[in-house]
Structures are given as C-alpha cells and as structure tokens.
Amino acid sequence: MTTSEAEAVNHEQQQYSFKAEIKQLLDILVHSLYKEREIFLRELISNASDALTRLQFEMLTDHEIVDPKAELAIHISTQKPEEGEEVDHWLIIKDSGLGLTADEMRDNLGVIAQSGAREFLQKIKKQNGEGPAANGSMGDVIGQFGVGFYSVFMAAEEVRVISRSYRPEAESAAWISDGGETYRIEPAAKTDRGTEIHIKLRADAQEFADEWHIRQVIRKHSDFVGYPIYVGEEQANQQQSLWRKQPANVTEEEYKGFYQQMTLDFEPPLSTVHFTSDAPLNIRAMLFIPAKREKTMFAKRTEPGVMLYSKNVLIDEYCPDLLPKWLSFVDGVVDSEDLPLNVSRESVQNTRIMRQLGKTVRKRVMRELDKMADAEDEAEQEKFAQFWEQYGRFFKEGVATDFEARDEILPRLRFFTSKSAGELVTLDSYIGRMAEGQNDIYYVLGDDLASVANSPHLDPFKARDLEVLYLVDAFDAFMAPALQGYKEKSFKNVDDGSLELPELAEEEGEDTAVDTPTLSSESFTQLVERVKEVLGERVEDVRASKILRGSPTRLVSPENSPNTAVSRLQRYIDQEYEIPKRILELNDKHPLVVNLAQLNEAAAADAHQQETVELIVEQMFASALVQEGLHPNPTEMLPRIERLMAMATKPAG
Numbered sequence: 055m056t057t058s059e060a061e062a063v064n065h066e067q068q069q070y071s072f073k074a075e076i077k078q079l080l081d082i083l084v085h086s087l088y089k090e091r092e093i094f095l096r097e098l099i100s101n102a103s104d105a106l107t108r109l110q111f112e113m114l115t116d117h118e119i120v121d122p123k124a125e126l127a128i129h130i131s132t133q134k135p136e137e138g139e140e141v142d143h144w145l146i147i148k149d150s151g152l153g154l155t156a157d158e159m160r161d162n163l164g165v166i167a168q169s170g171a172r173e174f175l176q177k178i179k180k181q182n183g184e185g186p187a188a189n190g191s192m193g194d195v196i197g198q199f200g201v202g203f204y205s206v207f208m209a210a211e212e213v214r215v216i217s218r219s220y221r222p223e224a225e226s227a228a229w230i231s232d233g234g235e236t237y238r239i240e241p242a243a244k245t246d247r248g249t250e251i252h253i254k255l256r257a258d259a260q261e262f263a264d265e266w267h268i269r270q271v272i273r274k275h276s277d278f279v280g281y282p283i284y285v286g287e288e289q290a291n292q293q294q295s296l297w298r299k300q301p302a303n304v305t306e307e308e309y310k311g312f313y314q315q316m317t318l319d320f321e322p323p324l325s326t327v328h329f330t331s332d333a334p335l336n337i338r339a340m341l342f343i344p345a346k347r348e349k350t351m352f353a354k355r356t357e358p359g360v361m362l363y364s365k366n367v368l369i370d371e372y373c374p375d376l377l378p379k380w381l382s383f384v385d386g387v388v389d390s391e392d393l394p395l396n397v398s399r400e401s402v403q404n405t406r407i408m409r410q411l412g413k414t415v416r417k418r419v420m421r422e423l424d425k426m427a428d429a430e431d432e433a434e435q436e437k438f439a440q441f442w443e444q445y446g447r448f449f450k451e452g453v454a455t456d457f458e459a460r461d462e463i464l465p466r467l468r469f470f471t472s473k474s475a476g477e478l479v480t481l482d483s484y485i486g487r488m489a490e491g492q493n494d495i496y497y498v499l500g501d502d503l504a505s506v507a508n509s510p511h512l513d514p515f516k517a518r519d520l521e522v523l524y525l526v527d528a529f530d531a532f533m534a535p536a537l538q539g540y541k542e543k544s545f546k547n548v549d550d551g552s553l554e555l556p557e558l559a560e561e562e563g564e565d566t567a568v569d570t571p572t573l574s575s576e577s578f579t580q581l582v583e584r585v586k587e588v589l590g591e592r593v594e595d596v597r598a599s600k601i602l603r604g605s606p607t608r609l610v611s612p613e614n615s616p617n618t619a620v621s622r623l624q625r626y627i628d629q630e631y632e633i634p635k636r637i638l639e640l641n642d643k644h645p646l647v648v649n650l651a652q653l654n655e656a657a658a659a660d661a662h663q664q665e666t667v668e669l670i671v672e673q674m675f676a677s678a679l680v681q682e683g684l685h686p687n688p689t690e691m692l693p694r695i696e697r698l699m700a701m702a703t704k705p706a707g
C-alpha cells in the first residue's frame with residue numbers, strides 16, 4: 055500500500071460508498087431487527103478483545119509500540135441527558151488494542167470480513183426471496199451469528215470509529231457513518247493507542263446509555279472475555295479465565311455458559327473435562343465433547359482443534375496437533391505456562407512440551423470416556439451411548455489410520471454381535487464369552503444388522519454357537535482391513551474360505567438332510583459345471599460347501615485376494631467399482647440346489663428349460679452378491695425376478 059503525501063491529503067474527508075452486500079446487510083440490521091439488538095455490544099466487545107489479543111502478539115516480537123505500558127482493557131462509558139436537557143444519548147466503547155490506520159479502516163470496515171455475516175445474508179435471501187427479513191423471526195437467529203461490526207447500526211443513528219494504530223509512525227483517523235449509503239474517513243486527534251467507537255443511539259435504543267443495562271448485557275454475552283471490561287469505574291465481566299480456576303470452584307452452569315459463549319452451540323456439551331496441574335507440567339485445561347458431531351451453521355468454532363493459551367495469551371485459536379485426529383471432536387482450552395511465548399505459532403507445534411501436553415490431555419479425555427462407559431448409573435450410560443453414536447466413527451478411522459493408537463482405541467470400540475441381543479459390546483466382553491479353544495475373533499461385514507444376521511456365512515457359526523461381530527457401517531468397512539489382533543487373538547472375516555472351524559457332531563449334520571431328496575454326486579458335478587459356464591469369468595471357482603446349512607449359496611474370498619472389506623469400501627467410494635471375484639459355494643443339501651441340479655440334468659436337451667436354469671443361476675449369484683454387500687445395483691435384478699415369477703405362475707400343461 056502506498057501512502058504518499060499526496061494521497062494522505064486526499065484522505066482528508068474522503069467519502070466512500072459501501073459495497074452492495076454491506077448495504078443489504080445494513081438495510082436488514084437497521085430496519086428489521088430489534089429483538090436481539092443487544093448482541094451488537096457482544097460484537098463490538100469481541101472486536102475489541104481481538105484487537106487486544108493481536109496487540110499482545112505484536113508485543114512479543116515488535117518493541118516499537120505506542121503506549122507500551124497502557125493497560126490491556128476495554129472501557130465503556132455512556133452519556134445521557136439530565137432531566138429536561140435536550141442532548142443525545144451516547145455509548146462509547148474504547149480499547150487499547152492494536153488500532154486502525156485510515157487505510158485499514160477502509161479495508162476492514164468497508165467489506166464483510168466475517169463469513170458468519172455472509173452466511174446470514176444468504177440464509178435471509180433464501181427465506182425471504184430477495185427482500186430483507188420482514189420482522190422479528192430473524193431476530194431469534196441473529197444472536198447466533200457473528201454479524202460483526204455492522205450490527206452496531208441496529209442501535210446507532212451515527213457511528214464514529216476513532217483510532218490510533220500501535221505503529222509509531224501511523225496517524226490517527228476517524229471513520230464516520232450513519233449506516234446509509236456511504237461512510238467517510240478523516241484525520242483525527244487521538245494520541246493514545248487503540249480504538250474508540252462512539253455510538254449516537256437511536257431514539258428507540260436509549261437503554262444502551264444506561265450503565266446498569268450494559269452490565270446485564272455483558273454478563274450475558276461477554277462474561278469470559280479475557281480482558282477487563284470496565285463500565286464506568288467498575289469491572290463488569292468476571293474475566294478470570296474460567297479454566298484457570300480450580301475445578302472444585304466451578305459450577306455446572308459456569309461450564310455450560312462458558313462452552314456456549316465459546317461455541318455458540320445451542321446445546322450444552324455432552325461432557326466436560328476440567329483439570330489443572332503444576333507438575334511435572336503446568337497445565338490448565340477445560341475440554342468439551344460437543345453433544346453433536348455436526349456443527350450448525352450458527353456455530354462459532356468450526357475448525358477442529360483446541361484453543362491454545364500460554365499465560366492467558368491466546369497462541370493458537372485452533373491447534374489441531376495437540377490431539378490425534380481421532381480425537382479432533384474435542385474442543386476447549388489448553389493453557390500452559392511452559393509453552394514459550396516468544397515463538398511463532400507455527401514453531402510451537404512440534405516441541406517436546408506440545409507432545410507432553412498432548413499426551414496429558416489425551417489421557418484425561420480417555421479416562422473421562424471410560425468413566426462414562428463404566429458408570430453404573432443410567433444417565434451416564436445414556437451419555438456414552440450418545441457419544442458412541444456421534445463419535446464412534448472417529449475411533450474407527452483411528453484404527454484404520456493411526457497404527458500407534460490401536461492399543462488405545464481397540465478396547466474402547468463397541469460392536470453389535472450375533473449374541474449381543476441388540477446391545478453394543480466391547481471386544482473384552484466378546485473375549486470373555488469365547489468358546490473353549492477359540493483363538494480368533496470372528497466378524498461379518500454387511501450393510502445393516504438385519505442382512506448380516508441372515509448371512510449364509512453365519513451358518514457354521516450358529517451351528518457351533520460361536521459369536522460373530524457385526525460390522526455394518528461404512529466406517530467399519532474402512533476399519534476392517536486394519537483389524538489384526540487384539541489380546542493375542544486374530545480377527546477373522548467369516549467369508550475367509552480358508553477358515554478352520556471345529557468339527558460338528560456327526561448326527562447333527564445328518565439331521566438336516568432328512569427330508570431333502572438325495573443328490574447324486576454326478577448330477578451335482580454337472581450342476582457345478584453348468585454354473586461355471588454361466589458365470590464364467592465372474593467367479594474364481596464354484597464348489598461344494600462343507601459348512602453351509604440353512605442357505606443355498608455363499609461367496610468366499612479366495613486366499614490372497616483383496617479383502618471383502620476393501621471391496622466393500624471401494625463400492626462406497628468408487629465410481630468405477632468392479633465386482634470382486636469370489637468363490638461361489640453351493641450347499642448340496644439345500645432344496646434349491648438339489649432341485650436345480652435335477653432340473654439341469656433333465657433339461658439337457660431342452661433349450662427352454664436350459665434358459666430357466668441359467669436365469670436361476672444368475673439370480674442365485676446376484677442374491678449372493680447382495681448378501682455380501684457387493685452388488686453395485688440390486689434393482690438390476692428386478693426384471694429377472696419378474697420373469698422367474700411369470701414362469702413359476704404359468705399354469706401347468
């Protein structure tokens with residue numbers, strides 16, 4: 055930016071027009087919103103607080119600063135007429151932050167800086183066509199947004215921003231507007247560092263010249279701002295950073311208030327972890343698990359990562375490296391005096407202190423989760439169930455991507471199983487129920503609980519009374535390939551063709567065959583050949599099954615083939631998904647297979663019947679794919695099923 059002298063002269067009393075979107079925002083703010091008008095104060099205080107924080111940063115590296123000793127604070131004062139006096143009501147908000155030059159005023163107070171304000175506009179446009187919001191209905195919403203500086207015009211007839219930048223060579227300037235089409239910038243005479251916002255209150259907003267009212271609003275919206283806010287002589291906010299208090303001295307209400315001021319979340323947090331310690335590491339941490347994974351559009355903290363403070367100074371608003379990605383839903387504040395202040399935000403990330411802090415925080419969070427999960431009382435268990443529903447996928451992703459974390463995550467996973475009766479259970483409880491001599495943890499992959507419960511792969515497990523984990527969501531498929539072992543047991547997919555299961559008692563095997571017609575091995579072999587012919591390259595092999603009982607077919611993974619879990623995952627994410635090649639196993643005791651073999655034998659010379667056999671083979675294969683969650687498009691089956699039904703309903707003769 056060039057500020058030659060000629061331009062500086064030009065800046066005397068320079069008039070500018072607001073950009074179109076600001077005009078629109080102003081129009082809405084000025085004409086339509088009254089209900090939550092007080093939030094303008096929150097916005098101005100938050101800007102003042104930002105300016106103070108940014109100044110603190112500058113002070114760490116830059117020693118040439120105007121008023122280096124001035125207190126970092128916000129001062130609010132009012133002017134109102136004495137009885138009978140005919141003067142205006144004024145509200146003045148003053149901070150000793152880093153201030154603005156004339157150029158910065160033009161750049162920062164002439165555009166919509168905050169994405170929240172833009173979102174707000176878009177939402178209003180959607181709801182009301184092109185016109186601005188008609189009334190208070192938007193007022194309920196606006197309080198949730200950071201609409202920023204311009205919200206001042208909900209209460210102001212005129213606004214003067216008078217500022218002196220912290221840079222010694224800068225000149226002070228004033229920005230003046232009545233919230234109409236234009237604003238002007240002119241030189242000012244302010245000599246102390248920071249910004250003053252002089253608000254001439256509208257006739258219908260004069261309560262903001264009342265100090266008592268201002269204090270109420272501060273308590274409600276800005277109580278935890280990290281700098282003192284003086285109203286008149288007295289400090290109006292609690293200010294003490296809540297996380298620096300001893301946990302025993304903080305109430306549930308305060309946690310909730312702090313969380314909601316911090317995030318603008320409507321709901322209270324699902325869980326709060328607050329702890330302080332001085333050795334071996336100085337740490338003050340207040341962490342929250344939000345009730346919901348998805349952020350609403352009104353949310354204030356949208357990026358992952360906790361806020362990192364050192365000695366009460368905000369070093370990083372979002373520090374994603376303190377906790378692993380699979381805990382990135384944790385929000386809150388971590389403050390440590392051991393963090394060096396005089397370093398850039400980037401270089402703080404990889405220090406030994408950061409790793410230690412991360413480890414400590416992570417342990418506490420895990421401990422809290424365990425406490426919730428193991429609690430006797432129902433409310434806590436309910437909370438854990440909610441936690442798992444919202445964040446279980448983070449843990450699954452952690453198993454898949456963070457090898458080092460597996461030992462930590464595996465015992466905390468939850469599964470439905472063939473024996474858990476609709477409850478979620480841990481691996482430890484599965485292991486506790488294992489049959490004698492069972493060395494593997496079995497799992498079945500599928501699209502939902504109902505279909506895996508009927509999976510043909512479960513036949514031999516049901517027969518042997520072995521429990522099977524149900525892996526039924528996309529994140530399970532993502533995790534499954536990474537499931538290797540737990541407590542010296544290996545994980546085994548039930549579709550693994552090479553699985554060895556204990557032999558079944560002989561008589562039981564005979565039982566099922568009682569009322570099925572026997573099938574000669576010759577006609578079964580013929581059927582196998584026929585099926586191979588029909589399916590061709592689409593299957594790796596066709597063979598008799600040793601283990602199927604209630605189901606006619608199943609698909610098993612050939613050895614060394616990519617795991618079913620991987621294929622399933624590809625189906626979720628890939629456009630160009632190819633059906634993986636499997637071995638098709640036929641149950642030679644199942645009526646369908648027996649009948650089909652006989653039909654096949656009898657139909658050798660009959661072209662029409664041959665077609666029927668082919669259709670049935672195709673449908674058996676398609677059904678098996680659906681059962682495996684491998685079918686790219688099950689609706690393709692419908693015309694074939696209709697043809698088969700037409701055949702079956704054709705009158706005999």
Ligand code: ADP
Binds near residue numbers: 152167168203249
């Ligand atoms: P945001 O706070 O999200 O940036 P605002 O509309 O609230 O958006 O503020 C716009 C910009 O105006 C700020 O980014 C900042 O650059 C500037 N600003 C506002 N108030 C102050 C202040 N008190 N001191 C210094 N700069 C300020």
Ligand code: MG
Binds near residue numbers: 168202
């Ligand atoms: Mg702001």
